[in-house]
Amino acid sequence: MKTYGNFIANKWVDAVSGEQFGVFDPSTGIEFAKLARGAEEDVDLAVGAAREALAGEWGRLTATERGRILSRISAAVLRHVELLSELEARDVGKPLTQARADVVALARYFEFYGGAADKVHGDTIPYQNGFTVLTVYEPHGVTGHIIPWNYPMQILGRSLGAALAMGNAAVVKPAEEACLTILEFARIAEEEGLPAGAVNIVTGYGAEAGAALAGHPDINHISFTGSVRTGEMVQAAAARHAVPVTLELGGKSAQVVFADADIDRAVPFLVNAGIQNAGQTCSASSRILVERPVYEEVVARMSERYRALNVGPADRDLAVGPVVSQRQKAIVEGFLDDAVRDGLKVAAQGAVVDDAPAGGAYVAPTLLRDVPHEHRVVQEEIFGPVQVIMPFDDEEEAVRLANGTPYGLVCGIWTGDGGRQFRLARAVQAGQVFINNYGAGGGVELPFGGVKKSGHGREKGFEALYGFATMKTISVHHG
């Protein structure tokens, strides 16, 4: 069975404790690799290696040189697209086409931030006579990156790409369910000339390696992507050392469909944004709100698509793969059991293929209709292939329902009325609003992040670079 160590200062090392934990294929339930069970001592070593990198070769590079390394890594990731996508499919159960899209996105992040590295600059500020005042952007120093299991490569790319472009040295803690492509990425980055210590990866459990990173006294910034509960703990741990934190948390994002919308165009977006990655997407659109005159039509057209959805092993490359683990399957089924218990109506379901391996974590995609707004399937993030659809009567009600959860990540609005497009775009509580499209996080270029319980800070796009930097003001008195 293949075993992986931690990646510290460009070396593969076992956990200090010597302990390991297993990697299971969600399509079959079979264990196929072992990982280092990193903990506090390993995080210490990784932070130390990052600190040395800042004082050494990595810290001496110009922004242009850093950008060139990132660009080379981007090209190399694309050359390894088959290796990485097959590994991802096996590790997290992602159908191959979706896994390939993640590899391409990882490469694109490094391309974007490679190009952006030497384009961040400060200002000069008019001040008193005899002074010249300028601002410069400097890296935080050592940045910690805590990554979830749903899009490991994409989320690594978006936070690590921006952090490295700004000259930080990083310590990455992947989710315990999704380490392999991140470790393989490290191998690729090293081959492309990434100086030792610029990126360090410690695998392990959240409560051990993750908590050690979040509370480390010598970390200068934490980028956390994951659940609200863990995000709040990470922020509290970092606060003990006044360390700034970016939180990219969960969502319960709505798409709002008005009667004048182009329904033909909308319907594929409505469904795909709910079932992509088996619904395990922070920016999944798990709530569909439809103006009453077209409600039954939209329910019928979405139902037709649901009935055609097949769920099966990742290597079969169907529309929907397994969820990441038996644990996640039990969580999603718990929501569906509550829906049945409370008499909620199922509009339509997809089907698990007959020959799916018995040990796989399969859940049939489910569209629930006419659900009371207070029900937990409407209010809580399910993180599985489950959507709810409900009618509304006017614009005011649409905004109230769209904003009526603790989250605020993304919102989609479908209408041909230009005034309404802008009114709603401004009225909804979300970090991203899509009009007549839905991006589930959107492109690499688009700043992304939440309001309310969906978190704070922005990643992606040029904006992310400022989050991975600190501004210094220099006031020169020259008389």
Ligand code: NAD
């Ligand atoms: P999670 O919060 O359970 O885990 C996320 C990461 O935190 C993992 O690496 C985990 O090991 C680590 N962790 C766990 N306990 C920790 C602790 N005490 N201290 C420090 N680190 C700890 O989330 P998950 O189940 O891996 O991911 C799913 C969640 O992530 C969903 O809520 C989803 O919406 C969210 N998510 C958000 C975004 C976004 O950009 N907003 C993107 C992807 C996923």
